[in-house]
Amino acid sequence: QEYTALKLKVKEWAPEAAAAIKGKVPEGADVFFVPATLRPETMYGQTCCFVGPKINYGVFKVTEKEYFVITDRAARNMAYQGIFPENGVVNKVAEILGSACVGTLVNAPLSVHKDGVRILPMETVLPTKGTGVVTSVPSDSPDDFATVTDLAKKAEYYGIKKEWAELEIVSVITTPSYGDLAAPFLCKKLKIASPKDTKQLEEAKELAYKEGFYQGIMNIGAFKGQKVEEAKPKVRQQLITDGEGFAYSEPEKKVVSRSG
Numbered sequence: 001q002e003y004t005a006l007k008l009k010v011k012e013w014a015p016e017a018a019a020a021i022k023g024k025v026p027e028g029a030d031v032f033f034v035p036a037t038l039r040p041e042t043m044y045g046q047t048c049c050f051v052g053p054k055i056n057y058g059v060f061k062v063t064e065k066e067y068f069v070i071t072d073r074a075a076r077n078m079a080y081q082g083i084f085p086e087n088g089v090v091n092k093v094a095e096i097l098g099s100a101c102v103g104t105l106v107n108a109p110l111s112v113h114k115d116g117v118r119i120l121p122m123e124t125v126l127p128t129k130g131t132g133v134v135t136s137v138p139s140d141s142p143d144d145f146a147t148v149t150d151l152a153k154k155a156e157y158y159g160i161k162k163e164w165a166e167l168e169i170v171s172v173i174t175t176p177s178y179g180d181l182a183a184p185f186l187c188k189k190l191k192i193a194s195p196k197d198t199k200q201l202e203e204a205k206e207l208a209y210k211e212g213f214y215q216g217i218m219n220i221g222a223f224k225g226q227k228v229e230e231a232k233p234k235v236r237q238q239l240i241t242d243g244e245g246f247a248y249s250e251p252e253k254k255v256v257s258r259s260g
């Protein structure tokens with residue numbers, strides 16, 4: 001599974017996370033949350049970034065000036081993919097629980113939300129997949145739409161500010177079957193009421209992937225008007241060239257069903 005890893009630079013730490021890294025990450029160094037995505041072409045629509053509240057993340061030193069927040073498992077994989085300076089060697093400087101990161105403000109490359117997006121909790125993040133960090137595109141990912149809707153509805157319960165989950169959802173891709181906002185359309189159509197409707201969400205994800213990839217037309221960005229199939233590798237390359245992303249692959253393949 002070939003992912004695009006994206007570098008979301010921390011602009012302002014949540015207090016609990018700031019305390020956890022204090023004295024462990026040098027002042028002036030950049031720290032990045034690093035989600036892995038199969039849909040680089042949707043990055044314009046990022047509205048937040050998810051962590052698993054109960055997942056333990058490491059803060060890994062990449063260079064003197066760069067640190068990544070990811071799972072231990074992802075760091076180990078990256079160490080064998082030429083992402084860290086020394087092959088097979090990881091350098092963990094701190095640990096943070098996902099819940100402590102909630103509220104952190106990060107810069108999301110290509111997102112229309114230029115002031116940054118918030119780190120928010122998602123119960124269904126798998127610690128065993130990708131980097132354990134998931135960037136949220138509610139226009140095109142049914143899981144993300146169901147989660148941000150739930151977060152906004154129960155902001156107090158989740159201990160977040162409602163407005164963190166209510167950033168504008170802009171259209172990234174247009175498809176003949178699902179219009180300008182595939183994920184909200186499919187959530188409505190399949191009567192998805194919460195992130196716990198896992199069966200319908202799985203179906204919605206399959207449908208959104210297929211329609212987006214084969215029928216989608218970019219509705220935003222440098223490749224607006226082009227087919228998703230053509231724009232996808234171009235957006236990916238742009239992110240990599242600009243130093244805002246890199247290739248990351250998952251060694252153990254569990255399912256091979258994607259067009260990514």
Ligand code: ZZB
Pocket residue numbers: 036037038039042124125126127128129130131132133134135136137139140141142204205206208209258
């Ligand atoms: C942004 C994005 C935009 C994604 C979209 C999807 C979609 P898959 O499809 O199951 O093989 N993801 C990545 N890591 C995790 C994790 N640890 N736990 C839970 N979800 C994770 O997985 C690939 C997608 O699952 C990734 O691509 C990521 O969300 C999420 F418009 O990144 B994606 C129709 C889907 N649309």
